[in-house]
Amino acid sequence: MPDVQNLSPLIFEPIYKEKIWGGQGLRLKLGKNIPQNRPVGESWELSGLSGNESVVMRGPLSGKKLSEVFNAGQNINGKNAAFPLLYKFIDANRDLSIQVHPGYNNTLKSPVSGDSKTECWYIIDAKPGTRVICGLKKGVKLQDVNDACETGNLPDLCNYIPISSGDVVFVPAGVIHGTFANTLLYEVQQSSDAIFRMFDWNRVDDNGQLRPLHAKEAMNALDMTYHEYHVIEPVKMGDIGAYHTIRVACRYFAVEEYRCAGPTSLKLPARKTFQVITILTGSICFSGENQAASFVKGETVFVPVSAHEYGINAEANTQLLLSYTPELVSDIISPL
Template structure:
């Protein structure tokens, strides 16, 4: 098989805090409040299937089984028997729960699950939109436990106003929450483990209070700082990459195309492209695909060269 960029049918996830904003990407949504579009993933809770080319109809798990290192690369093929990352689009029509994710080393992880380090790139934000991002200085396990018991956990948390183009790196152990009015692209470890600290007394989709995970949350929170970082991502020159997140699990860069930009894939890792704005084409030796807002592509490790042609803002992710 000649290598080519893969597109997938997203797995849509109903969430109590979701809405219908993902329709603006031309995505077909089921009924209900849709909070997450899993764009590229291979997890027990959702595996995306290829929709283009010779591999159309195969799940990402089947692609791995058949083509292994040629698609995933030596780095991507060796991680936990699954695709190492999960790529999402998130529509935050309401506030998410205040939450924290464990690291790989946490003994309480469900069997076979990874920890969860992630990053957000803000695609759109309503005026005044905010997120919760880390703890206030001096918060300890003991003081946060007391605040939870007294129903005043918000006193412990930093609230940050956001706008389109902001980037947030969220290592495991960072207490955080997206809030209403934010549309986000998320690149994360392949994990679906979330510990909730607080959920505003809200009822779930089943009409019952959603479960909290206080002890696990207190155990995994990084009280002395997790290494979380944030930045504005203004790109000064076209056809160049700005690194906006770097972790042991992924590197994410932002680029703005102008005209034709010829690029090479990393030979030991797949590459993921997420189109944030604009239009154009993704071209390689044997064909081309349209670039459109919200489109996500998986470029195999053995695809030697490709080009972005047009006027578009793109995120590029690969393994370090």
């Protein structure tokens, strides 16, 4: 293992996932090297999940697993014991199932520890008129949901939200949700792949079989609270040569956006945790410690704590997302 005091930003091999609802959008819109003519729905950019662990793509650590790098010390991970997040690009070529993630106890009416999965979506591309499901309609009761799962009428109870490119949707654990066709998004979530599928549009897989549903488990995990604040408005930050906004912040993750109209020099904030940068358009170059590394559209970069002093040079028309596990007061509230 190279000296972790001077470890440079790293890029990992994407893990491509074929899905019944996938397509070719990751290749056509992000330049991903996915198999052609296959329904690829997800590109896992950074994952510490067992059996789906990211591997360093290039450089002196090429071939190392994320856990090997991450556990090398606090100069890499800050104070995180294990990699706490999962990063994905998702291409919804067809409608996804209506589902819920664990992390909420309906009986206790409160979040629970364990295999929790709170997530957010940055909408990269969506056709006009596209909607997502987030939550249930006002006044819907748990028994209504149970009955609808049995009759196949669950879509009638769901809350539909119009979306556009550039929107951010926040989906806490326990909130019923679904994504529709012609949507390309970037997802930041807690490190979990747990899904309780509630409705799947009565479609069959390649073997002619219906995919399993998990209505009983979903009933116990559903957060029935109604609200209208799933699409998060951006919060403008100070002038740093780029249009800089906070897009979402919670105790698990924060996501900031930088839009650079012209060539721009940026400096990462000094934080006590790792940071992750994903380039949506354009390209960037890191420079520091007599090293330089360039990254382009569609790539996700892991920035260890030891590399926060690196400078970033972004070409014109670059758009990037920066995320991290925040200290909410010092990282989010105080700068405002």
